[in-house]
Amino acid sequence: MDGSALVDASLLETADERTRVTIRHVAEAAGVSVATASKALNERGRMMPETRQRVQDAARRLGFRPNAMARALISQRSFTLGLLTNDTYGRFTLPIAAGLSAAMADRGVSVFLCAIEDDPARAKLNLEAMEDKRVDGLVVAGKRVDRALPIELPPLGMPVVHVNAACPPGGFGFVPDDEGAAFEAVTHLARLGRRRIAHVTGPRDFAAVSLREAGWRRALEENGLAPPNEALAGQWSEGFGFDTASRLFTDAENRPDAVFCGNDQIARGLIDALTAGGIRVPDDVAVVGFDNWEIFAQATRPPLTTLDMELKGLGREAGLTLLDLIDGKPVAPGLRRLPCRLVVRRSCGASETQ
Amino acid sequence: MDGSALVDASLLETADERTRVTIRHVAEAAGVSVATASKALNERGRMMPETRQRVQDAARRLGFRPNAMARALISQRSFTLGLLTNDTYGRFTLPIAAGLSAAMADRGVSVFLCAIEDDPARAKLNLEAMEDKRVDGLVVAGKRVDRALPIELPPLGMPVVHVNAACPPGGFGFVPDDEGAAFEAVTHLARLGRRRIAHVTGPRDFAAVSLREAGWRRALEENGLAPPNEALAGQWSEGFGFDTASRLFTDAENRPDAVFCGNDQIARGLIDALTAGGIRVPDDVAVVGFDNWEIFAQATRPPLTTLDMELKGLGREAGLTLLDLIDGKPVAPGLRRLPCRLVVRRSCGASETQ
DNA sequence: CTGAAAGCGCTTACAG
């Protein structure tokens, strides 16, 4: 088949070719009524086994696939979901979306992607499209746990879950357990014998910053350690990590022997600066990051021990809960903090497990 | 409203509350028939202006939104698309998806996200879901231009476009213009006075590697320059860039004064190694990357001049073409190579424009 | 056991 043939085909198949095989075709081919065909295909009611077989054979032979929209009209269930996100960059959204999409696909549910880019007009447009298409529910995914998306959720009875975003009171939220993850990381460092564990992190106004700092403090406390200094809050960037090294390591007397960083970029910048300054990682200083952004974590010299937020799992759990809500099952409202996973590489000085 | 109230609501609204307002409610409220209501709302046919107004007022008052699935059943157009992708990581897919989704949303078309992860079973599952949901067309997006996804496209008459993936003969493909982009980057370096412009890039078996190398050669030729050495092909990683620096710069006599890198990670690793070796960027060596992966390009010291593949635009154009195909408009088959954009930062030694 | 009828929510000729 050459190109021009394809073009012609798409021009011509307006009526005839494009007409898909319907249950009526199947019924005719099997010599039964449409109602009987439906029952045969859906394994409902009692009927002669050979009739059922005849219908199913015809369906298979014709390649019949029931029209989901016709079914949706009857069942008042479209088996579709909307995923609204303002995370253009995709750092958080794509893993969440992939986890959601995979779990839903296994249950016959398809997911509409709505990229709204923090633009209220775009949000409204997409929300209306989701209403019109009669999605069964909505997943709202953001890039930080303390900010809501610029959407006014329609007052109509469509269940909504929130992932990695602020969750309104009485809503259903799914976020990584920042505090617990930080606690785990710092405990890991303490168990490895580190005693002066510093913390370098992102901007103060992020809830994730407070939570991770709290986990750091709790782990120090439970291990009988004191913070060598206040947490250093700044930016989520390599540059901040790089610049902070000098602040933290000028006083040779009071050097930390470990640094827990608020994200992988900070850890990367810090390690680069330490290396440039002749301080060895992990021998002199152990470093742990946060995010398991592989492209950073693997490329850091040495590779970075860090926390994986398990975003795929977050998307998956949010989707499954949304299905429960759609099915009318009772679900307790509130925020779920899902565990993160410590990924041990070389920067913490433990033997590598991954 | 507290949490328990919400739970109860979702349990109770099975029949009454959940029943949405239909055109019948609008018709009754306006005191006309359903047929008249439909015509009034769709601005079809002639009718008394006050009747039309009455219907439209009722619709607005009741918050009526027509059921897109009912319409789709009639019009044989669902105003939905499927986006199939195997790019879990999202490096390429998310910008493509965002560009596609935004352009489609403006035209009332919604996009199903199908993450198939190079798994044929998952691909089949999702493809069948797209068939069942009667999407009007399919966008197939990959992570490299020379590989097809593990899908057998159904033989039914649904238009398909391919983005950043191999495109079957007679198909419709959209890829970045790798050769042209490389040509632009190297010409830029030549214009800045660089004379010995080396090339360090990814694995040989990537078509993108050959194309970018071809662009490099053509630019050298057109500027009367000779390649200082063969292109160094290896990995798409920081590590490869880092290690390659020594190979390229050991011979002090024959040092390049510029390196065009196959991606930003290679450029980043190379620059790190040069810096560590006391070679200044851009003073001694100018460097240009490829991808404009901001998290790398901005964090590199100095910030990286690089090529942006304009993936959003790619997604957008692919979507618009798909709509044309769906509308039966004539579209020439074949591969479209869309231009990339040179983003000038500091690593090339030009004055910074961004 | 099987089929005719009614209906999901809408639109489109076609009568009045």
Next chain:
DNA sequence: CTGAAAGCGCTTACAG
């Protein structure tokens, strides 16, 4: 100008 009827593709009581 307006409405009754038929129909998009399917399912579900309900008769036969």
